[in-house]
Amino acid sequence: MNMERSFLKSLAVFCILGIIFLGSLPMPYFTSDVRFEIVGLAKSEKMSQPIANWTFMVYMSADCNLEGAGVEDINEMEVVGSTPQVNVVVQCDRIDGEDTSNGDWKDCKRFYITKDSDETTISSKVVEEMGEVNMGDPETLVNFTYWVHDTYPAQHYALILWNHGGAFWGVCWDDTNNDYLNMANLSYALAKTKEYYGKKLDIVAFDACLMGELEVLYQIKNYCDYAVGSEPTEPGDGWPYELILPSLVHNPSMSPTDLCKEIVNDYVTSYTDGKDNPSDTVSVTMGAFDMAKFEDVWFAMNVLSIHLANNARKYNELLRYVRSRTTGFDPGHVAFLDITQYPMYDVGDFIDQLLSPLPGPGTLSQYILDANLRNAAKSVLDSVKKCVFSFAAGARYPNAYGMTIYFPCGNNSLNDQSPRTEYDPRYNLIEFAKDCYWDEFLDCYSKIKNANNLPPAVKINSPIRDEIVKVDIKDKKVEILGSATDDGGVSAVYVKIDDADWLTAEGTANWVYKWKNPKPGLHIIYAKANDGSQDSPVQTAEFFIKITGSETNLIFGMQPVVIAGVAICAGVAVGIVSFWQKPRLGQMLKKLKERFTH
Numbered sequence: 001m002n003m004e005r006s007f008l009k010s011l012a013v014f015c016i017l018g019i020i021f022l023g024s025l026p027m028p029y030f031t032s033d034v035r036f037e038i039v040g041l042a043k044s045e046k047m048s049q050p051i052a053n054w055t056f057m058v059y060m061s062a063d064c065n066l067e068g069a070g071v072e073d074i075n076e077m078e079v080v081g082s083t084p085q086v087n088v089v090v091q092c093d094r095i096d097g098e099d100t101s102n103g104d105w106k107d108c109k110r111f112y113i114t115k116d117s118d119e120t121t122i123s124s125k126v127v128e129e130m131g132e133v134n135m136g137d138p139e140t141l142v143n144f145t146y147w148v149h150d151t152y153p154a155q156h157y158a159l160i161l162w163n164h165g166g167a168f169w170g171v172c173w174d175d176t177n178n179d180y181l182n183m184a185n186l187s188y189a190l191a192k193t194k195e196y197y198g199k200k201l202d203i204v205a206f207d208a209c210l211m212g213e214l215e216v217l218y219q220i221k222n223y224c225d226y227a228v229g230s231e232p233t234e235p236g237d238g239w240p241y242e243l244i245l246p247s248l249v250h251n252p253s254m255s256p257t258d259l260c261k262e263i264v265n266d267y268v269t270s271y272t273d274g275k276d277n278p279s280d281t282v283s284v285t286m287g288a289f290d291m292a293k294f295e296d297v298w299f300a301m302n303v304l305s306i307h308l309a310n311n312a313r314k315y316n317e318l319l320r321y322v323r324s325r326t327t328g329f330d331p332g333h334v335a336f337l338d339i340t341q342y343p344m345y346d347v348g349d350f351i352d353q354l355l356s357p358l359p360g361p362g363t364l365s366q367y368i369l370d371a372n373l374r375n376a377a378k379s380v381l382d383s384v385k386k387c388v389f390s391f392a393a394g395a396r397y398p399n400a401y402g403m404t405i406y407f408p409c410g411n412n413s414l415n416d417q418s419p420r421t422e423y424d425p426r427y428n429l430i431e432f433a434k435d436c437y438w439d440e441f442l443d444c445y446s447k448i449k450n451a452n453n454l455p456p457a458v459k460i461n462s463p464i465r466d467e468i469v470k471v472d473i474k475d476k477k478v479e480i481l482g483s484a485t486d487d488g489g490v491s492a493v494y495v496k497i498d499d500a501d502w503l504t505a506e507g508t509a510n511w512v513y514k515w516k517n518p519k520p521g522l523h524i525i526y527a528k529a530n531d532g533s534q535d536s537p538v539q540t541a542e543f544f545i546k547i548t549g550s551e552t553n554l555i556f557g558m559q560p561v562v563i564a565g566v567a568i569c570a571g572v573a574v575g576i577v578s579f580w581q582k583p584r585l586g587q588m589l590k591k592l593k594e595r596f597t598h
Contacts, residue, residue, distance in 0.1 A: 053252035054259075055087040055154035056245070058207075059144055061135035061163035061172040067098035069236050070162070073207075074111065074122050080245035081115025081124075085252035087152040088113035088245065090124075091144045093135045095175055108133045110147070127151075135163070135172050136179030141189040146196055156256060158203040159193075162238070165208030165230075167344055168215040168406060168430050172208075183219045183430045190223035200224050200466065202256040205263060209233040210329065212287050213404045214297065214347060218432040221294050222465060226260050230267075231285045231346065231397070231404050232329040239263070240270035260288035261390040268392035282394035287402025289387050292464065296383040297403075298436060299459040301347075303485050304376040305437035309451035310487050311373065312444035318358070318367040319445060323407060326350045327400045330421075343408045343421045348388075348401025351381040372487075408442065435537050456486030456536045458493060458529035463543040471518055473549035480505075480513040484529035484536070491532040498523055518545045 058077075062070030070092055082088045093108035102122050108130035116123045128147075133140050145159065163172040166180075173180040181189070194200055204220055205228035206212075212229035220227060243266040248254055254262075264286045271277075271284045312319070327346040354377050358364045369377070384401055391402035408421040423442055433439040437454055444451050462481040463469050469478055482505070484490045490508040497515055505513040508529070522544055529536040 052087050052152065052154040053085045054156045054158065054248060055089060055148060055152045056158050056248065057148045058090045058160045058162055059141060059172065060090055060092040061174055063093045063095045063135055063174045063176050064164060065098055066163065067095050069238055071099055071101055071122065073238060073241055075119050076241040077113045077245060078116050078122065078124060079242040080249050082113050083249055086249050087154060089148055089152055093133055093174065107131050132176065134174050134177040134179050136174040136177060136181055138181060138185040138189040141181065142192045145193040149197055156202045158205060158259065159201050160205045160207055162207040165206055165211040167210040167213045167342065168427065171206060171211060187219050187431065190220055194223045202226065203228065203260060205229065207239045210342060210344060212402060213344060214301065215406060215430055215432040217289055217294055218298060219430060221291050225291055226256050227289045227291060228260050228263050229287060231287065231344065231400060231402065232283055235271060235279050235281055237279045240266055243270060257389065264288050264390045264392050268394065272394050282396040285393040285397050285400055285402065287388050288390035290389050293387040295459065297387050299457065299483065300379040300383045301438060302436045302457040304380050305441045306454055306457065306485065306487055307373045307376050309437055309441040309444045309454055311450065312441060313448055313450045315367060316445065316448050318364060321364055322350065322353045323409065325353045327397055329404055343406065344404040345407040346400045347403045347405050348381055348384045349399045351377045352399065405438065455534040456484055456490050456529040456531045458482060458484045458527050458536045458539055460525055460527050460539055460541045463541065465541045466543065468544045468546055470546050470548050473547055476517050478515045478518050480515060480525055482511050482527055484508055484511060486531040488531055490529050493527065493529045496526045520545045520547045
């Protein structure tokens, strides 16, 4: 009996120690790393290779007239090949009738790129035969990124979308299936990828024409840390993979920003280095974008759009003159002409031209920008400079900054007979047009009219999207900060968290909402501004709450595994001590807690 009682005492002590130990563990409350770990647990058995530093994945839609360039680019990648630290993976879909090399296969294959010295023959292992696929179907892209994650896991991921690019119209045309990825398709696929990976992609880049556009960046801003794209059309040779990949392979610990800079510089240098190459051209640019700073570009552009729309008739002649002098990237852009209907103009240069002294004498000399419009323009330029952290350009584009915006001319002058580019109604479908008043300005600019009381604009400044907000257990509140603007003044700003009711924030132009007693985990902020008659578009931001402090509750807010451990230990301990002298329990717990917490 004494032996049994001794055993029960020992077991009870062990269980109670377990409770105290588990309760003293730091609780990460679903940081991005924990999200990745939880998502990854279900897939760990599928991962056939150890985790590398980088996986460089190319979604190559060569099912078009670029088929030959695709074969050439795979051979360029094979000049370098993969290593244990760097996975280079390609999904390539080909077409009939463009290129007959390498067995003239016409469907889709997945390659793990390995090094070889043959510049014309693809020798890398085909790791999966796909049959014919539609590269313009977002589910095909989702399937590719899922497969890459499970088969070639890495600390960092770069996704390169390879094909024709058409700015906000889309990317990755598949001629066999007569399809392409529009902006909604693209954001859908990247959202699914982010969810599956448990974090944003490090880099989303476009080896495609015209994708360094503000509207494209807005569409992908929530799904990657950095983006890379070209303002004008790319030459047929596209990226020089034989120049880009060696730096990554030789330095696999390279940061995402350094890899972006490598892509930017190697791309432009490959066409402008003065070497005897028939593909050399001065008509190239490439830019790299910090997506954490892109929200400031969007909001500054929104404020500018409101001022421009409300004064579009007043400044119409001036704006047409400014547009004609701005660096344009329509392939047929000459002065005010947009021959091929791709009216993309450099955002930074547009602001420079808008703020520049005007020629005189003449009608233009009468225009003086009001202070609000001038300040709004300066804010756009400042935000673009911060967002574009790496940029290079050929000699044709000395005034470019790296980011374009859609700017059809409507009438090029007050004369209705002038050549013009019409506004494409498909623009209304993209997220930027829904959340920014640039499209309202374009309408006013084309019709030579002023806007009629546009709604206000609102921005969430803090927490930023996907931020982990640490909240002290003693404080138990989070301050949500933001900005709002309206030409006639903002009456109120409203905020809600998750499914709660809308509540009024303090302040208007600069507002704050104090959220008390937040719970740990994932939350969504919603914000809208009102000008007395209408609401702004609702803005959202996902973020995470992590409760900190020594008084953190032992049970609530713990990870499920810890909760289960505590519950099991507690259950066993309670059952055991029922056979023991109950008065001793409180005294023992007190002594044990003093021992293990001091």
